[in-house]
Amino acid sequence: MSLDQYVVRRVKEEDSLAVRDMCQGVFEGRDKVPAEFTSWLQREDSHVLGLDYRGTLVALYCAHVQRDAKVAVFTGLRVHRNHQRKGLAKLLSRHLEKFVREVEGISRILLSVASHNPAPLMLYRDWKEVAKQ
Numbered sequence: 001m002s003l004d005q006y007v008v009r010r011v012k013e014e015d016s017l018a019v020r021d022m023c024q025g026v027f028e029g030r031d032k033v034p035a036e037f038t039s040w041l042q043r044e045d046s047h048v049l050g051l052d053y054r055g056t057l058v059a060l061y062c063a064h065v066q067r068d069a070k071v072a073v074f075t076g077l078r079v080h081r082n083h084q085r086k087g088l089a090k091l092l093s094r095h096l097e098k099f100v101r102e103v104e105g106i107s108r109i110l111l112s113v114a115s116h117n118p119a120p121l122m123l124y125r126d127w128k129e130v131a132k133q
Contacts, residue, residue: 003087008095011048011060013038018057022080033076037062040076047103048076049096051088058083061096063109070107072100 011019016038023031040046040062051059058080063072074096079088100106 003091005053006058006088006091007052008049008092009052011037011041011050011057013041015050015057015060018080019060019078022058022060022078025081026078031078033060033078037076040064047096047099049092049099051079051083051092053083059088059092061092063096063100065100065104065106067104070105071110072104072106072108073110075111 016034019037020034023034026033037048037060040048043064045065045067046062047065048060048062050057050061060076060078061074062076063074065072074093077089077093079092097109100109
Protein backbone atom coordinates (compact mmCIF):
# COMPACT_ATOMS: atom_id res chain seq x y z
CA MET A 1 0.00 0.00 0.00
CA SER A 2 1.25 3.43 -0.94
CA LEU A 3 0.74 6.44 1.32
CA ASP A 4 -1.01 8.05 -1.65
CA GLN A 5 -3.97 5.74 -1.00
CA TYR A 6 -4.64 7.44 2.37
CA VAL A 7 -6.65 10.65 2.57
CA VAL A 8 -6.39 13.09 5.50
CA ARG A 9 -9.81 14.25 6.68
CA ARG A 10 -11.72 15.40 9.72
CA VAL A 11 -13.08 12.61 11.89
CA LYS A 12 -16.89 12.48 12.19
CA GLU A 13 -19.32 10.93 14.65
CA GLU A 14 -20.23 8.39 11.96
CA ASP A 15 -16.70 7.00 12.39
CA SER A 16 -17.50 5.63 15.86
CA LEU A 17 -17.52 1.96 14.77
CA ALA A 18 -14.19 2.37 12.96
CA VAL A 19 -12.75 4.08 16.06
CA ARG A 20 -13.89 1.22 18.31
CA ASP A 21 -12.40 -1.33 15.92
CA MET A 22 -9.17 0.65 15.68
CA CYS A 23 -8.84 0.79 19.47
CA GLN A 24 -9.71 -2.85 20.15
CA GLY A 25 -7.06 -4.37 22.41
CA VAL A 26 -5.27 -1.06 23.08
CA PHE A 27 -4.20 -0.67 26.71
CA GLU A 28 -5.53 -4.16 27.41
CA GLY A 29 -9.05 -3.11 26.47
CA ARG A 30 -9.05 0.02 28.66
CA ASP A 31 -8.51 2.56 25.90
CA LYS A 32 -10.15 5.93 26.61
CA VAL A 33 -10.38 7.05 22.99
CA PRO A 34 -13.63 5.25 21.98
CA ALA A 35 -15.47 6.80 24.92
CA GLU A 36 -13.98 10.28 24.52
CA PHE A 37 -13.65 10.90 20.83
CA THR A 38 -17.26 12.07 20.29
CA SER A 39 -16.81 14.71 23.00
CA TRP A 40 -13.60 15.81 21.27
CA LEU A 41 -15.62 16.37 18.09
CA GLN A 42 -18.05 18.62 19.96
CA ARG A 43 -15.41 20.76 21.64
CA GLU A 44 -14.74 24.11 20.00
CA ASP A 45 -11.10 23.92 21.07
CA SER A 46 -10.39 20.51 19.53
CA HIS A 47 -9.46 19.29 16.07
CA VAL A 48 -9.60 15.58 15.25
CA LEU A 49 -7.98 14.52 12.00
CA GLY A 50 -7.87 11.04 10.57
CA LEU A 51 -6.63 8.98 7.68
CA ASP A 52 -9.17 7.37 5.41
CA TYR A 53 -8.36 4.25 3.40
CA ARG A 54 -10.93 3.25 0.80
CA GLY A 55 -13.79 4.87 2.70
CA THR A 56 -12.82 3.66 6.18
CA LEU A 57 -11.13 5.60 8.95
CA VAL A 58 -7.88 3.79 9.83
CA ALA A 59 -6.05 6.39 11.97
CA LEU A 60 -6.91 9.39 14.12
CA TYR A 61 -5.21 12.07 16.20
CA CYS A 62 -6.64 14.89 18.33
CA ALA A 63 -5.32 18.35 19.15
CA HIS A 64 -6.82 20.30 22.05
CA VAL A 65 -6.00 23.96 21.50
CA GLN A 66 -5.38 26.61 24.15
CA ARG A 67 -5.67 29.67 21.90
CA ASP A 68 -4.66 32.30 24.46
CA ALA A 69 -1.42 30.42 25.20
CA LYS A 70 -0.87 29.41 21.54
CA VAL A 71 -0.46 25.81 22.70
CA ALA A 72 -1.92 22.55 21.40
CA VAL A 73 -1.99 19.26 23.30
CA PHE A 74 -1.86 16.25 21.00
CA THR A 75 -3.53 13.12 22.34
CA GLY A 76 -5.19 9.90 21.24
CA LEU A 77 -3.01 8.89 18.29
CA ARG A 78 -4.38 5.58 17.03
CA VAL A 79 -3.62 3.54 13.90
CA HIS A 80 -5.60 0.42 13.03
CA ARG A 81 -3.53 -2.72 13.63
CA ASN A 82 -3.76 -3.71 9.92
CA HIS A 83 -2.23 -0.38 8.89
CA GLN A 84 0.59 -0.03 11.43
CA ARG A 85 4.29 0.22 10.54
CA LYS A 86 3.62 2.04 7.27
CA GLY A 87 4.43 5.58 8.36
CA LEU A 88 0.82 6.59 8.97
CA ALA A 89 1.39 7.91 12.49
CA LYS A 90 4.16 10.18 11.24
CA LEU A 91 2.07 11.29 8.25
CA LEU A 92 -0.93 12.12 10.43
CA SER A 93 1.08 13.83 13.17
CA ARG A 94 2.77 16.09 10.59
CA HIS A 95 -0.61 16.99 9.06
CA LEU A 96 -2.08 17.78 12.49
CA GLU A 97 0.97 19.85 13.42
CA LYS A 98 0.78 21.84 10.18
CA PHE A 99 -2.97 22.31 10.61
CA VAL A 100 -2.84 23.75 14.15
CA ARG A 101 0.13 25.98 13.30
CA GLU A 102 -1.54 27.40 10.16
CA VAL A 103 -5.19 27.53 11.26
CA GLU A 104 -4.81 28.28 14.98
CA GLY A 105 -1.43 30.06 15.05
CA ILE A 106 -0.04 27.55 17.54
CA SER A 107 3.61 27.99 18.49
CA ARG A 108 4.01 25.12 21.02
CA ILE A 109 2.79 21.54 20.96
CA LEU A 110 2.58 19.30 24.00
CA LEU A 111 2.36 15.54 23.51
CA SER A 112 0.37 13.13 25.61
CA VAL A 113 2.25 9.83 25.18
CA ALA A 114 2.28 6.72 27.38
CA SER A 115 5.90 6.27 28.49
CA HIS A 116 5.62 2.47 28.38
CA ASN A 117 4.72 2.54 24.67
CA PRO A 118 7.97 2.74 22.66
CA ALA A 119 6.41 3.27 19.19
CA PRO A 120 5.14 6.82 19.78
CA LEU A 121 8.28 7.69 21.69
CA MET A 122 10.30 6.78 18.58
CA LEU A 123 7.91 8.81 16.42
CA TYR A 124 8.79 11.97 18.33
CA ARG A 125 12.49 11.33 18.92
CA ASP A 126 13.43 14.34 16.76
CA TRP A 127 11.12 16.72 18.65
CA LYS A 128 12.54 18.84 21.44
CA GLU A 129 11.62 17.51 24.87
CA VAL A 130 10.99 20.22 27.43
CA ALA A 131 9.49 18.23 30.30
CA LYS A 132 8.20 14.83 31.39
CA GLN A 133 5.36 14.18 33.77
